[in-house]
Amino acid sequence: MNLTTSHLIALLPLLIVGTTVIVVMLGVAWRRHHVASATVTVIGLNLALLSLLAVLNVTPLEVTPLIVVDKYAVLYMALILVASLACSTLAHAYLEGLDDQREEFYMLLLCATMGGLLLVSSQHLASLFIGLELLSVPIYGMAAYTYRDRTSLEAGIKYMVLSAMASAFLLFGMALLYAEAGTLSFSGLSARMSGGELSSAWTLMGVGMMVIGLGFKLSLAPFHLWTPDVYEGAPAPVSAFLATVSKIAVFAVLLRFFMTAPATGDGWLHTVIAIIAFLSMLVGNLLALTQNNLKRLLGYSSIAHLGYLLTVIVASDGLAIETAGIYLITYVATTLGAFGVVTLVSSPYQGPDAGQLYHYRGLFWRRPYLTAVLTLMMLSLAGIPLTAGFIGKFYALAIGVESSLWWLVAGIVIGSALGLYYYLRVMVTLYLHEPGESRRDATANWGQRSGGVMVLLLALAVLVIGIYPQPIISLVRSATLITAG
């Protein structure tokens, strides 16, 4: 096939981010400058975001057999870019205090972002794998970035070892599928499946192995074990990145895979995925009950949220894409906001992050607006009306009810009730009168720094989406997937 201009336009976001990586890298090699690196990163990400407007003119377009750029991909690219923008601004605030090399962080972040962009537009198992590795490998480095802090180093190593194992499963699953179907493209697989040419047992095995690999990245129970440790140990902006960009990208491609090639059929794998979803809701929420560390708590809560989201895959019907889009948008805005506050309180870097709940005791009396933001995020995570989280939860429940998935509906209800309990605990802590023993506060002028502005914007977004979600809904509705090969 030949590359034409419109193909290049469709690839613009990838190309721009890739170029930014090189610019940042060469810039660092030439001369270290923290603010300059951060600025170049932010400019690159914004340019990529702007380029999406141009991309919209050429969608849907198959760029190679590996990559398809449709509206679905564009939506998730936008989400990934916004999330990594937020993470890089937060990282800037955070890294200012780090007495070490700070600039490489942006390189890693951009590389991972590129992996995410590739993932959401991949329509082929090969590009899926490349994208996933490109997304994951830089995160090893990011998680261990403040390596003088033992927990951070430990987080990086844990993530690396376990992630490598998950990738092995993924690859093996793909190999099985390939051996069975002789093709790696989603549409090819779909054709083979609907043609009934595949022996279902081996296909299911292959897809099952892939689910293990992807379930690990999505931190679904029972593959979630790494999540709290890594979230706790990694620097807060990295945890935010892990909880958002990584999850969006992997989920988007998983959904595309299942929507294009309905691989689970009615076999046992469908039940297994439903069990995974239910288990994630339960485990995430139950284990969060005992947590005294906000970052760990958010880790468990993300397990639960991904469990809710997995209902979409189990249902796999017409509403699925819309639900996933809405849920991910609301989840990302909220999670970024929550981790944003944690980052600001821990910024600039001064040893391990302020993750313990007692760090936040009585925060209201010291940083009232920041506390208000965190409260809003907690409410949104709990799915309280008038916040973005409610819209997401509404969709998740609606799709569960529509597809008569009673167990999952029960899971969402019970899980959310448990969730209410521990989110409230955090909120109550914030407003207690007695101050905590050790004080970690955001800098007094946090609201005027880029990270602070980002957090305030996120809070605004959470409110606006909660009160007036039409624009988001119509946006997501327009983001259709092309399923034809």
Added chain:
Amino acid sequence: MTLLLIVLLPLLGTLVPLIGIRAGRTYCAWLTALLPAVALGITLYLAPLVFSGNVPQFFLPWIPQLDLHLALRLDGLSLLFVLLILGIGLLIILYARYYLSEQDSMGRFYAYLMLFMTSMLGIVTSNNLLLLWFFWELTSLSSFLLIGFWSHQSDARKGARMALTVTGAGGLSLLAGFLLLGQIVGTMDLSVVLQSGDQVRSSPYYLYALVLILLGAFTKSAQFPFQFWLPKAMAAPTPVSAYLHSATMVKAGVFLLARMFPVLAGTDLWFYFVALTGLVTLLYGAYFALLKQDLKGVLAFSTISHLGLITMLFGLNSPMAAVAGVFHIINHATFKASLFMAAGIVDHECGTRDIRKLNGLWRYMPYTTALATIAAASMAGVPLLNGFLSKEMFLSESLDAHMLGGLSWLIPALATLGSVLSAAYSLRFIHDVFFNGEPKNLPKKPHEPPRYMRLPIEILILLCIVVGLFPSSTVSGLLNAAVTAVVPAGYEPEIDLAIWHGFNLPLLMSAIALGGGILVYALRHYIYNFHRQFRSQDPNVIFEASTQAIVRVAQQAIDRFENGSLQRYMFWLLLTALGFSAYGLIESPRLSGNLPAQSIDWAVAVGAGMLCLSGLATVFFHRRRLISLIMLSVVGMLVSLAFARFSAPDLALTQLAVEVVTMILLMLALFFLPQKTPKESSGRRIMRDVLLAGAFGGVVASLNYAVLTRPLQSISSFFLENSVPGGGGHNVVNVILVDFRGFDTLGEITVLGIAGLAIFKLLNRLKLFMPSSDMEGRPWSPERFPAILASMAQSLLPLALLVSVFIFLRGHNLPGGGFIAGLVAAATLILLYMARGVEWAQQRLDFQFQPIAVAGVLIATLTGLGSWVFGYPFLTSAFGHFHIPLIGDVELATALLFDLGVYLTVVGATLMILANLGKVTTPHRPSKEKR
């Protein structure tokens, strides 16, 4: 529009107290009361319209995609509730003015209260299921704020949290129920839903919808077994209890029952779920109300009991019972609110709510005593008061319930029992507190409360009496209007609100209830003694204990699974994956496929055996890293041999070269790493790991076997067929690299070049300390560059370079190519660097590697561009055969030029990276940490 104001005014009212508090406490109260009063006026203004059978509606689109709109309606039922909410709300505002102490933030309290009022009004006027739910959740939240108002008390915080958790969970299940209901009917519009009763009842999803919605209603209205949160919520300030837990919030649940009555009621399921739950709650609450020693506890349990009564009435499936239910909602709200306020006065003036201390208060507060007595009498069902009327309707309806067949007599019997207990605890409330001796050790000297604190009670008591005396002229209009909204059209019963129906069975039951109540009260000490035999099974304790148990289980799960140990995580991850795949294997029909088994190739078998052994040895010797590394190199070697054996010489060569380079890197890394590896695994753990790894290997091997015995299509045939006609080369791998996938290769070498440059720059300032002795303290040999190696490397160099050129040149047709050749050259050069040291080598190889890499990329790009000159697309390759004398037929392809670029880039980039690694060592120990 006027309808919207009813909800909107109190919402605006949340801001008033926050601002008005600056004007002083009394003004603040008055200002706060202003907007609800206006709203009440509007409601009264609209009331005649409703009485005449109209239903004012309001509609404003909000989120059409979710079918959620700001749709309001004011039918009879809504009107009744709006009047209750606003009317009692105003009285509470007045009462709270005197109840709250100086330290309490009055502005905050009123703001919460108004927020709650708004959400409550929203529930009762919503004309959209989702909007209703939306306000429902808002009541949970605002009640959380109100219950936890005294946030310094851990009791209040716990109570608030429990209330929110229980009602919030119920709320979510309600949402699911509404979504299902909306799906059955096809819209969330309540007016349509109310008309679709038959459709809903015949739907296959009816059961699910019913259960989900009832869960919401029962949690909110504290029905058994969810009743436990209500007594706990008594930690709230008394005005809150009076408002939320008697008149409004807990009524939201029964309101929902009334609202959904036309849609969901009328089936046996409804009766069994609703009526029986109500009956159990009625008895349960009544019994415990008799036992509680806390004044508000008594009231809380009596509220539970009365809510059970109302629930049961709605569950009886008869229109008349529904009327009685609605009527009792009004009556209960009036007398219970006044009782709560009276309890609040007692608490306020005496400083305690303990019934054992409170006695004989009539001497100190005779007026309050009188008011409380009337309210309690109404609660007990004494004639001429409103409570009597609805209770008698309840008793007569219980006689008409025949759903239990031969056991139907149980229902009136138990209903009477409930009434007996109700009379008993009412009597206890009055007699124990206000009479019966002298108060003991009161913290304060009691006296009558301020005038205006009593006023709300007086108004409510007046209502009790007036309604009790002249029911038909006071409430029948309201009741009629409400009933038309509850009962399906055409079934409206004739409402007869007379006080005297003649001597009949219900009257007898009422009489039994009162008489029995007095008797039970007289014998209460026997009941106390009886009850003492049981271990106190406080549901709060059970809830707390179960919460604790859940937390404990969670903690155990964390300790077991998530103790921070990577090995543990690996173990569980592998174990689950093993479970999955083993299950998959069990499910699959047959392991071996259609292909016949091939005969065993002994060379391969031996190689495979060695591969396994060396893999095992790598793990086995992992603590002795050098040996382990050597074993690893054996693995690499065998893999390359395997490639060679399976006719992929290109891959074999590449693998070999890569293996060498990797080994060198690993050796270098080993040099810097700590030399000792502590022993970490116990024998048991090793055993476990061996078992797990063995099992996993078995599963994976089975899968591989299954795949290998099945026919396989691959893409290789395309390249095999096209490599000579399309690319002019017999070496397919090389043709793919430089021709079919030329563009990819160009990209790759560019990346390689850039990466090399970046690593070169980044390593520039890195300094690592060079250890001078090994793990046992023996110094490393001072002779850093052994002579044998040096001379060998030096003599090998020209040979190896020659080999690399040879491999490069023949690459297009025979195994070889630029990439491999580049690696071979690089490996040789690195050997020289190692043997002679960086300085020595650099002096002799007096050129930089960066330009070589850049030149490589440039050559490759220019080759690609060259094809443009001849009018072909980028990177089109051309080839031709030339006859050179003496040498023979020679094929030259532009691809060769491209390959040269690859060759140079590989050499340049690899050496940039590796040659400089030698320079990072320094014999000088750094002066500790720089920081």
